[in-house]
Structures are given as C-alpha cells and as structure tokens.
Amino acid sequence: MALFAMLLGLTTVQAQKASWIWYPGDFDIYMSNVMQNRRTERGSFFPPFWKMDSHYVLVDFHKEFNLAKPEEVKLYVEGTYNVKIDGQAQLGFPKSITVPAGKHKLSLKVYGQDKVPAIFVQGTTVFSDESWLTTFEDKEWIDASGKTSDKSGTTFVNAGTWHLADPLTPPSQFKLPVLPINATKIERQGKGFVADFGKETFGFVKLHALKGKGKVMIYYGESKEEALSTDKCETLDLLSVDLNKKKDSVMVLSKAFRYVNCQFEDGVSADSVSMLYEYSPVSERGSFTSSDPELNKIYEVAKYTFHLNTREFFIDGIKRDRWVWSGDAYQSYLMNYYSFFDAATVKRTLLAQRGKDPVTAHINTIMDYSFYWFLGIYDYYKFTGDQQFVQEVYPRMKSLMNYIDNRRNKNGLLEWMPGDWIFIDWADKLSKDGEVSFEQLLYARSLETMALCAKLANQQSDAKLYDGLAKALRQKIFALYWNPAKQALVHSRINGKQTENVTRYANMFGIFFDYFTPEQKLAVKKNVLLNDKINKITTPYMRFYELEALCAMGEQDYVLKEMKSYWGGMLKLGATSFWEEYNPDKKGTEHLAMYGRPFGKSLCHAWGASPIYLLGKYYLGVKPLTAGYGTYVVNPVLGGLEWMEGTVPTPNGDIKVTCSKTQIKVKADVGTGKLTFSSKTQPTLNGVLLPVKKGNYEVKIEKGKEYLISYQAL
C-alpha cells in the first residue's frame, strides 16, 4: 500500500482563483463519452449501447465586475470565440484584454463542436470561476433600429468547473496522472515474455527498446491463464512495428491486467516491459484496522479495488466495460463517503449518467438503474450538504421522473415495456416478468427522494405531488406484494396475481428503506434473509444490500462471518482485487468465466469493495443525521472483533473512532455528534461516571474534543 501514501500529496485542488469553466454538466458528459469509448474487446472498438449525449456547442459566459483600476486580463479559450466588454465585440480572437475601471460586463461567446466550449480568464480580480453565468441560448429581440428589446427571456446558470487550474492544459487535454511501475517478474514464454505485476493494476503498457519490423501481440490477463490464452483473453493490442533503432513504446489505450503476455514476430524484439500506472489522485481519508488480520486485508484489498475503479468517473470494472453504470456507481458513492470522500467524482458521475433531455430510455437502459440515480443524489446531499447541486440537477431529475411516470401500467405499477431492461442482479432464472416488487420498491424510494429534493430546490408543489405519489405507492406495494402466509414480499405479480416466488431483493431493500413494521422486519429476516432455501446471492453487488439489511438489524456478528467467508474466500483463491461475481461452489478456472466466455468475468469490480462501506457505517458506526455531517451519529459495533479503529471522512474534517470491548474513543473535526453504545457496566466518560441508562448510553460529541469511554461491551 506504499502507493496510497504517495498519493496523499496529490489530492484534487478544491479551490483555485481561476479555473477552466464551461456550461455546467457539459464537460462531464464530454469526458464520460471519451472515457466510455475507450473500451475494446479483443482489439475491436466496443462502445456503450445506450445514447450518448453531447455538450452545448455554442455557449455564452459573462460576469460583471466593478474595478478600482483598469485590469489586464489574459484569455484562454477552447473553441472559436468572441470577447465583449459591455456588449462591444473586440476584433478577432484576443489573447488578452484590458477591462477598464468601473462597472463593466465581460462576456465571451464560444463555439466548439469537437471540444466543450470552455474559458479560462486570468486577471487579478477578474478571473473565471463558478460565479460566472452561462447560457446556451440568448432569448433577446431587436427592432429595425438595432435596439435590443428589454424583454429578454434568457436563463443563466452558474458555470461548471472541475477546478482545472492550468491555463495551458485545456479541458480537452484532461488526463489522469501516471506513475511508472515495474513488473515483479518477467518470464520467457513462446516468442516473447510474460510479465507479472504482482497484483491487479491498470495503465499503459510500455515496451522497452522495441526494434525491428513486424508484428507485436500483447495479450492482457487479470489471471495468468487469461494472458496465456491468446485466442480467448478479453483484451489485446496488435502493433505493426517498423523501427530500425531501439525505441520505447507506450500503448495508446490503458488496460487492466496483472499479467502481460508480449509475443513478437520474427524480426521484432523488445528488451523488457513495464507500465505507466494510471490513477485518480484522490486522498485516502477513510481507514479501518481491527484485531482481525483477515478483515484488515479484506478492507485494504477492497480499498485498492475501489481506487482502481475510481477514475475520471466511478466505473464498474477496469478490465471490460469501464463504463459508468448507475447501479454500480450508486454503491461506489457510498463506498466513497467512507474512503476518499471525493465529492467531485460523485457529482460528475451523476451528471454524466443523466446526460441531457429528452429522456428516451432509462439510465443505461435499465429500469432499476434510473432509480439508483435518484437515490444517489439525495445521498450526495446527505453526506456533503451540497444543496446547490440538488437545485442545479433538479430539472433533470424531474424530466427523468416524468419519463418513468409515463410508463406506469393501468395498475399504476411499472412492468417491462419495450426498451426497458429489468436487471436486478446477475442470477440464473431470476424472473423479470410481470410487475416485479423490487422495481416498485425502488420506484417508491425514488418518489420519496423526488419529494425531498423538490423541497431542497424550493419546488413546494412538486414536493407535495411526489410525496403523495410515494405514499400511495408504498401502500399499494404492501397491499399487493405482502404475503401474510409467507410473511414476506413476493417477487412479482403476473396477470394481476401474486406469484409464489420469494426472493431476497425486495425484502432486503424493504429493511434498510425502513418500509416494514418491526414485526415484518423480524419475519423477513427469519423467512428470507437467514433462510437458506431462498436462492443465494452470488454477486458482491447484491451481497452489499443483503449485508446492509442484516447490519441495519444489528446482525454485525453474522455479517462479519459472511464477510470473512465471502471476501476472505476470494483472497484465499489469490485475489488481489475483488471480483464481479464469486460463487464459492465453483472450482479453479470456473471462477474466471462469465457471460459464456472463459475470461469474461471482471476480477476487479467496484461493487466488490463494499466492506469499505459496511465497516465504516455499521462497525465504526458513523453516519450523518443532517446534511454534510452537521449532526451525526457514532454507534460502534464490534460484531465479534476484539477491537477496531478507523477514520470516517466528512466534508470538513474527519471523525476518528477507536473501540475495544472496554474502551471507546471518539474525536471529530466537525459538527455535533451523538455517540451511542451499550454497556454491561456503568461506563465513564473521560474518567467521570455517566448517568445510569439501562444499558444504553448516549454522549454528545463536540468538535475538536476527545472523548474516552470506559465501558464493558455486551
């Protein structure tokens, strides 16, 4: 983990005087197109199948300034542009201008088809940042005298930015940083060699001292088997070389691999192979250590897995798709809040997923994935406190929800219609016919989210509308899907009738959505979650929610064992990152296969990293109560560990928790916390006895102070 330490110095710069700015959301869309179109499959370009949107090609930027003295201002622009002071255009494409003293309006209008129209304005008091206003259409009118009417209808919004602060590196040249890494072992193999980089990694392969004329084949493998399988490995590069002098050569496209198999035609050779590791320079803010070395290893590998999948955006997995899938990203957001707390990457991923109006399909074309997108926005607000983003994105929330509302069937429920993909999970024979309860549950939660966000966006009548719709749907869900005999929600209705099928999905979501009565919760836990007769979940994706539901019901002991068995199971098989799917019943290379292909499975999938989240939220027990950790709760649960300690990041500082069976230590940089715990004996706080409270104790945590509890865990 030495690498992480190195990265600490490279955190995203949060506030710059001058930044590149653009129409909000546009660079997010543009860059996600660039990223998602880097996928190849066995040398063929493999783009996403869903609609990709585009930036606005013509954008106006302006801001008013009141200057004490004239100011020389440098202008950097991506696109064809004009510059106006108080509406008066300057000749040509000036690289600098002088803004006179007094109150003046500086405007730039930029056209860019190939790149996002973007500006970087650099003066002393005049500089580009999010306070600039932008629009993609002026609604002005003029008369025959050339006079502009006072009846403007132009809508301006604040500019978007990623805080890119180098005027000479415009947004179109944005790249993640790289770091040279050597292979841990290189072996001769066939007409070339196989390099092992010691663990799953990502970046650009570099051939050293390449020379000669002919072809070079590079076969990538997350496993050695894959790298050696020249006809079945998922990714490869094929180079045609004609070099009469030795020259180092870096591949154009980044790839995921642990092993690289380089094969050379006669007449071509290279001395060696290394790589440029490409990474997102996020800060490692969250941490977790415990008395259990296996769990610690799980946590570290999860964090590495998650870091590899944290790129320009949160992607699904680094080998195959490298796409922004909403269901996957939603889990990444939650993991992120307990590790990097990189709010910027959440925001840009949400913007990239949603794209632009009109809505012509679900996000990623998947019904459930539209819903996760809504949920992600409210979570973002809850963890970061960034209400402005909710206000900015609210119109696009509403148009997506309109699309969904218009797809209700005559019963007011959602069921498959042409164009919808009902995903839920990768699982054999998982019925997606009829009105699936899981989708209705997510729909209800999304309507609740709409109501909350409408309030944050000051759309009171919308809030009322969505609140009403959500309540009605929740009632309907229980009326239609709750089976009193089975004491569980059934999986679906077909032709207006409940099916006999009970699956984990709706039932586990119902728990942490808090949709059940306490009695229903207990029944569901027994009849579904802890019932081996109900089909098991084999993806870490749905295990995330299953374990979350159990944690939410205080089953940390059980969940700890499950984590050790499931994630520990992958480690025992040699995993250096966590997988897309893991079925303990499979053997050997069966673990590498998926989608009917021997190496189809991703061995480094973001959704494999959920222990980060579970350990932070349900063991260290830290979560916000009000937005941005204004208030929060700390409820440490050892779940069978002797001790644990860790850090949970917040927008403005950290919350540190140490907990053993006899001592709890909490120190927070932010907000007002509520530490809750149980004790067999009467506990002390910083040496002073706490009042008796029948086993349950509560301590108010103020920022900057250290709280030391002596107690006796139950």
Next chain:
Amino acid sequence: MALFAMLLGLTTVQAQKASWIWYPGDFDIYMSNVMQNRRTERGSFFPPFWKMDSHYVLVDFHKEFNLAKPEEVKLYVEGTYNVKIDGQAQLGFPKSITVPAGKHKLSLKVYGQDKVPAIFVQGTTVFSDESWLTTFEDKEWIDASGKTSDKSGTTFVNAGTWHLADPLTPPSQFKLPVLPINATKIERQGKGFVADFGKETFGFVKLHALKGKGKVMIYYGESKEEALSTDKCETLDLLSVDLNKKKDSVMVLSKAFRYVNCQFEDGVSADSVSMLYEYSPVSERGSFTSSDPELNKIYEVAKYTFHLNTREFFIDGIKRDRWVWSGDAYQSYLMNYYSFFDAATVKRTLLAQRGKDPVTAHINTIMDYSFYWFLGIYDYYKFTGDQQFVQEVYPRMKSLMNYIDNRRNKNGLLEWMPGDWIFIDWADKLSKDGEVSFEQLLYARSLETMALCAKLANQQSDAKLYDGLAKALRQKIFALYWNPAKQALVHSRINGKQTENVTRYANMFGIFFDYFTPEQKLAVKKNVLLNDKINKITTPYMRFYELEALCAMGEQDYVLKEMKSYWGGMLKLGATSFWEEYNPDKKGTEHLAMYGRPFGKSLCHAWGASPIYLLGKYYLGVKPLTAGYGTYVVNPVLGGLEWMEGTVPTPNGDIKVTCSKTQIKVKADVGTGKLTFSSKTQPTLNGVLLPVKKGNYEVKIEKGKEYLISYQAL
C-alpha cells in the same frame, strides 16, 4: 447570366449507388452549425444567439444482405468504429471486409464527437444508402450467460444522406464548389486599390502576388461607399503577412461584396485581386420572359439574388447574418419551387432549423418563425410529394407544437411570454403587445398543417385532435378580432379588448389562407390592402404576402404595376440584387443604412426575390392540386402584359406555358393538368372549337402532349 448556363451541368446528383450516410438530420444540424458560425462582424466572430444542437455522437448502422457469392466490400468511416458481421466484431478498424455468401447482417457502430458519425460502404450489391437502418441507442438486454434477450426495444430509422458519392471526401469536408472570377475594374485608392466585381457576388477574395512584411486590410462593400468606409463597413479581413516571395493568398472566410478595398501597410504589396465565386450547384429549371423588358430584368435579378442566398441551406442574406431564419427560408422554399426545384435544400433547411428535442424556444426564438416551419413542411409535401419526409419529421413537428400549445394563455391565445420574440416584420412602431391577431392566424394555420401531416404520418388520433384545435381557434379568431364596423381583422387585443389598430398582416394572410367569406375578402381588399391610410409595408418580406393576397384575388394588373414600381425602383437605384428593405421615400445612402448602422442593410436578401414565385404561380398560373403535381392547375393571367412564356419545374419534369392575348400554349412532362382561362370569343384547341362555357374554359392537360389554344383575352 452566362454563369447559370455553366451551372446547368453541375446539378446535385440525385441517386448514387453508394453514398455517405448518417443518422437522419444529423449532418444537416452539423453543417448548419458550421455555416452559421462563419459570420463575422468587423472582424469579430458573430455566432447565432439561439440554441445550436449537435449530432448523435454514437450511431449504429446496419443492413441485411442476401448474397449469391462472397463479396469484398470497402469501408470508409468518419469516426472511431467497429464492424460486425452477424454481430461478430472484426479486429481493429478494417478498411475492407468480405461478406460471405448467404443471408448476413452487416453493422457498423461509429463514435464521433467532432464530426458526424458517417459511413460509406462500397461493394457490388452491398453498399450504403438510405435503405440502411440506424439508431442512436440500442435497447437490448443480456443475461449472465451473455445471451441477448429477445426483448429488444430499439427503434431504427432509415439513414440520412445528401447523396455525397465520393468516398474520399467525407461529409466533414463538404464544401460548395468555387469558380475564379476577375474584377471588372480595379482602381488605385489610398495605399492599395478598390476592385469592382460589377455586381453583387459571394466568395473568397484572392490577393495575387502578395509579398512583404506587415498588415493587409480588406474592407468589403456591397456598395462602393461601404468598401471605402474603413471604420463602418460591416465586414473586413485583417491579415498579418510575412512573405519574402510573391504568393497568391485566398481568404479563409467567404464574404458578400461587389467592391473590395485592399489596403497595405508600407512594406507589403500585392499585384491584383480576384475572387473564387462560391455557389450551390442547383439547376436553373424555372424561367419567365415577357413582353416587358423591365419585368424580365426584375425576374433575372430576383433569380440571381435567390441563387446567391441558396447555399448549403437557404439563408437570409449573404452579407451579414448568413443564418437560417425560418421566416426567410419559408419564402425561399416557395421561390425554389418556381426556380431550382431543389427539394434536397428545402429538406435540409427544415431539418437544420428544427434541430433536436427538447424544444426550449421558438425557432430562431421567434414565435411567427415556429409557425412558418410547420407551413414549410406541408408545402414541401404538396410540391414534391415526399410523404416519407413528413413521416420522418412528424415527431419533431409534434414536440414543437406541444411546446407552443403549452404557451397558450387563459384565453387559449398566444401572447408574448419571456423568451418569445414577436417579429412579424421590420416596421416602426408595430405593436407586439397583447394577443396579436397575426400570430393567432399563423397558429391556426399551423394546427391545420399538423392535422394534415398527422394524417400523412398515419397518426389518426392526432389528426383529429389538431383538426379540432384548428377549427376552434379559427372560430375564436373571427369572434375576437373581426371588427364589423371596420370590416377587417384588428391588429390585437390588449387586456381582453380589441385595439383600434388595423394592420395589413393578419388581413392579407387571411385572404390566401382562405379564411374569409367572399364578402369579407372584398371588404378587406378595399379597406386594408388597397387603402393607403393603412401603414405601408417597406420590406420585400411582407410585400411577398401582400402581393400574393392581391394576386389570389385576381389583382394581377395592380400587382404587376407594384412589382415594376417596387423592384423596378431598386433597379433604377442601381441594384444588382434585391434588398432586405426598400423604402422609396428614402434618398441616396439612406438606402444603405439599417439597424442604426450606415451599411447595416443587406443588399442581397433572399426575401427580395419574391417575383420569381409570384410570376410562376399567379401569372404563368401553375400550381399543384395534389402532392408532387399528380394533378395541377394552369391558369395563365397576363396582368397587363402583351405576352409571357415560362417554365415551372416539378419533381419529374417541367410544365411549359406560353400565353399572349390570343394564344395559350401548354406542354407538361408530368401529371394531369387543368388549364383554365377566359375568352371573349369561342376558343379553339389545336384548331378544334371548344364547347361554349360562358367565358370560362377548362382543358385537361395530359403529359407529353402540346396544347395550343386560340382565344381572345378578356
């Protein structure tokens, strides 16, 4: 007019075996962005103010073929792409593939941000054309075994094309052709020279034998005054030269001018100046000659004016905006049907104007301009018979109409709302407050158009809906705006009350929309159209409709005099093309000014060319009765001329009409015509007496036959 003759050989190729194809409408949008962003004003970039849309950046193309033997197929692609045969991707970016014998599906998927994703596939039986299907989003779903579900929801549409047939000139390199032209006169002037090209023209200025180091200033003028006014001319070029050998230099941007004033800093020189005339290679199919030389000159100058403004799209004027304005383009369509009959340019202009959903503003932000767009589509169908286009564009018609319907006020009428520009015409003190009758009339006509087009697109329930809305609105217009005392439609209602104001606009449209009773028509003619107390119209734009209304009421004699006085008036002032605005009361250089700028007026404006349309439709008297001239009428009206002859183009041939006071000759290549005329004496047809019909005669015209009528004009 020698040039026109040369162009005849360069007509747009209508059918090619293989063409560049793209998602329909996308290249139209892309190319109109390119064109409309070429505007500069005194050396500053001057883009449109309305929203510019973008192409879909990721597009799938496919077609199924059944081959008797394997076929080698060449592939040309703009963008990053893959190629699949029966869903199996080929390695890399193949430039050719072999499609095996039998039934196979060939697919290409293309990503292009900077250019429109486009393909050119060239085999013997396998080639790209409009029969290929395309989509911007695949709605497929797969299961964990990699199997694609049978529940596809993908919508495919036929590819779009401009019939660009050169695989080595991809769409992004599309350019209009050019022709070198010399100045008719070059005079020394200041530190350089002024060239006169003899008439209004358009293209790229070329400096011959440019040499030295320093600046060159080029000032363009539609008038000599403008070219000499270095501080007020509307367009200019500023070059920084550093050439130690003589070199010819062509300007990057095309400009409109008759005069070019080239001024050189000391140390820089050029031998001479010429130009590359840039033009659209349309065919000159329509013609008109008569006994009146002034009218003939008007017709020729109108046609030249119109040709200059017929470019990649129909633009407003060549000097200043060079934008696609919907109200201007609508008139161009009508002129085009009586001159070039270039259906492709109409179609691409309609697509470019409309752009993509969502609708966020009126077309060009102008309320009336949205309505002309609807009208243009039905006219296009009526003249060309191209029902497929109506079907393709219907969804975008409907979303625009939804936008408009949602802007009705509580009275069900349209009035100004923030974001709307109420244009009507350039005219002083033209009130745009309240509920303006003119806008309601266009709205009603647009709803009628929606009903007609819904039928053509097989949307029967929409047809019924829009028909009902149109009827109700027409009734409301007469109930609210018809003033029985004034016997005319009033201009507007303010606060629910009729204003006293009567203007020509709604009244003249009411005539050729045929909204009035015969009595109302006569009253309107007398009280409004022929009433000098009603404010006069000073733009050829609205004179177009005013004269059309009078022609529709049989006032060709009057209109002929008006044409001679108005357009003849411009010719007498030395016009070599017709203007944006002409007020006979102005003097000297007053004619050059507009928008508060001394040379602000465009002296070559498409809407100045309406005699083309009036002479074809109301003098030669040819118009389609059913779509694409399946049936049509010929009703020649001399309007005071001794004789006239001309040609009216149709989709599949011409209709030739010759008419004097004693003889009418008609020959048509197409359809079934109905020649109607009146005669004082009993006429003969090809020497045979026609049956007596009380002065009105009707002769059926069959294609390919010549009809010669001897008669005596009334």
